Amino acid sequence: MEKHTPVETQVRGLAERARAAARVLQQADTRAKNEALLGMAEFIVRDSEEIQKANRKDLRNAEAAGLDAASLDRLTLSEPRLQAMAEGLREIAALPDPVGEIADLKFRPSGIQVGKMRMPIGVIGMIYESRPNVTADAAGLCLKSGNAVILRGGSEAFHSNQAIAERLRAALGRARLPLDAIQVLDTPDRAAVGAMIRMRGLIDIIIPRGGKSLIERISAEATVPVIKHLHGNCHVYVDEFANLDKAVRIVVNAKVQRLGTCNTAESLLVHQAVAGDMLPPIAAALREKGIELRGCPETLKLLPDLAVATEEDYYTEYLGPIISVKVVDSLDAAMDHIAQYGSGHSEAIVTEDYSHARRFLREVDSSSVMVNASTRFADGFEYGLGAEIGISTDKLHVRGPVGLEGLTTQKWIVLGDGHVRQ
Numbered sequence: 001m002e003k004h005t006p007v008e009t010q011v012r013g014l015a016e017r018a019r020a021a022a023r024v025l026q027q028a029d030t031r032a033k034n035e036a037l038l039g040m041a042e043f044i045v046r047d048s049e050e051i052q053k054a055n056r057k058d059l060r061n062a063e064a065a066g067l068d069a070a071s072l073d074r075l076t077l078s079e080p081r082l083q084a085m086a087e088g089l090r091e092i093a094a095l096p097d098p099v100g101e102i103a104d105l106k107f108r109p110s111g112i113q114v115g116k117m118r119m120p121i122g123v124i125g126m127i128y129e130s131r132p133n134v135t136a137d138a139a140g141l142c143l144k145s146g147n148a149v150i151l152r153g154g155s156e157a158f159h160s161n162q163a164i165a166e167r168l169r170a171a172l173g174r175a176r177l178p179l180d181a182i183q184v185l186d187t188p189d190r191a192a193v194g195a196m197i198r199m200r201g202l203i204d205i206i207i208p209r210g211g212k213s214l215i216e217r218i219s220a221e222a223t224v225p226v227i228k229h230l231h232g233n234c235h236v237y238v239d240e241f242a243n244l245d246k247a248v249r250i251v252v253n254a255k256v257q258r259l260g261t262c263n264t265a266e267s268l269l270v271h272q273a274v275a276g277d278m279l280p281p282i283a284a285a286l287r288e289k290g291i292e293l294r295g296c297p298e299t300l301k302l303l304p305d306l307a308v309a310t311e312e313d314y315y316t317e318y319l320g321p322i323i324s325v326k327v328v329d330s331l332d333a334a335m336d337h338i339a340q341y342g343s344g345h346s347e348a349i350v351t352e353d354y355s356h357a358r359r360f361l362r363e364v365d366s367s368s369v370m371v372n373a374s375t376r377f378a379d380g381f382e383y384g385l386g387a388e389i390g391i392s393t394d395k396l397h398v399r400g401p402v403g404l405e406g407l408t409t410q411k412w413i414v415l416g417d418g419h420v421r422q
């Protein structure tokens with residue numbers, strides 16, 4: 001008989017219970033799911049002091065471990081953030097239920113009707129950063145889309161996630177839905193991640209949200225299908241036909257609006273024909289916001305006091321107040337640079353030229369490609385999905401911001417009335 005480690009046995013138990021819960025959830029009616037979502041919001045608000053107490057424990061440990069200020073901020077659950085989490089759950093309750101939706105129903109010459117019905121995926125395993133609000137967002141989206149979920153948040157958020165999960169599960173119980181529809185791993189041991197990603201047959205999809213170390217492990221070890229939500233080395237390309245005012249606004253917003261998110265711009269490309277006019281004001285606007293620029297030799301001719309950008313810089317997602325800069329001699333060179341160094345997340349062109357905009361949209365192979373807009377728009381809420389589980393940098397089964405629909409699949413349905421094939 002195959003031997004399992006204690007962690008593997010623990011994760012298998014969770015996955016088996018999730019599988020059983022998923023079968024019930026698949027049939028759950030919208031009213032029960034919404035009742036649970038509203039209950040989750042209610043309990044999070046009601047027990048906000050308890051949740052913040054657990055969060056303070058995490059914050060103390062994280063501070064002692066020397067976590068940086070941006071990460072501490074992401075970990076913090078203030079009263080307004082808990083209110084926002086609750087509001088997010090209420091918004092998910094208000095979204096239409098995608099499960100059971102029938103589309104494309106058509107008569108065939110044989111007389112049968114053929115169409116597609118939207119279904120939950122089943123059991124989702126999610127591994128994500130130390131941002132405890134994601135626990136509620138992800139659980140809410142999975143529930144509404146009829147999926148059971150096993151959540152593994154960052155270890156720094158361990159106590160916060162346990163406290164939130166307790167409230168989420170209490171709401172499931174009140175709505176008479178299976179508690180095992182939402183389970184949070186109760187160990188920070190990374191071996192549990194290794195076990196989750198090999199639970200083929202019990203977990204249907206793994207959604208990893210994270211950076212390099214997570215990518216490497218998933219790529220080497222996962223046997224369960226994966227929808228990667230990975231790092232964003234996002235670019236803004238200021239074309240030779242760019243409008244200066246738009247360029248400054250877009251570059252500043254894409255870099256500065258939130259430094260630590262995956263859709264933040266990490267690299268600025270500027271066409272050489274306009275670099276002399278546009279780089280100095282763009283650089284000044286970025287520096288005013290405390291951003292350090294690291295440039296190529298051409299950039300340094302215009303802005304000699306900058307640090308030199310190395311090859312490594314162009315591959316780097318800083319998640320902080322630094323941006324790499326490169327002067328390029330054509331639209332093709334900009335797109336080649338993005339193809340080589342980018343992570344396929346989100347890229348923007350600033351241009352007034354229709355043909356360049358069209359080529360950029362068509363030829364850049366990233367999950368979101370934008371014309372004259374900030375990469376920070378790559379977000380489920382901004383795209384009208386209501387909420388998001390994250391941004392898929394994979395091409396299968398869903399790409400870009402993933403909302404309720406991305407957490408479902410479609411099966412074929414056939415309606416006959418005694419029809420047989422000739």
Ligand SMILES: NC(=O)C1=CN([C@@H]2O[C@H](COP(=O)(O)OP(=O)(O)OC[C@H]3O[C@@H](n4cnc5c(N)ncnc54)[C@H](OP(=O)(O)O)[C@@H]3O)[C@@H](O)[C@H]2O)C=CC1
Nearest residue numbers: 128129153154155210211213214229230231232262390391
């Ligand atoms: N595309 C998207 O939707 C999103 C992408 N991101 C990306 O995430 C990154 C920032 O988040 P960050 O917190 O640094 O991410 P990390 O990759 O460090 O951590 C994310 C999660 O993965 C776990 N993990 C990391 N490495 C391993 C490993 N080798 N084995 C097992 N588990 C592992 C972490 O656990 P542990 O706590 O043990 O470290 C944590 O739960 C950025 O690159 C950002 O772009 C962030 C949000 C959304």
Ligand SMILES: N[C@@H](CCC(=O)OP(=O)(O)O)C(=O)O
Nearest residue numbers: 260261262263376378379380
């Ligand atoms: N869509 C989000 C970014 C994705 C996200 O949640 O990233 P992160 O803040 O790194 O966990 C936003 O635009 O704020």
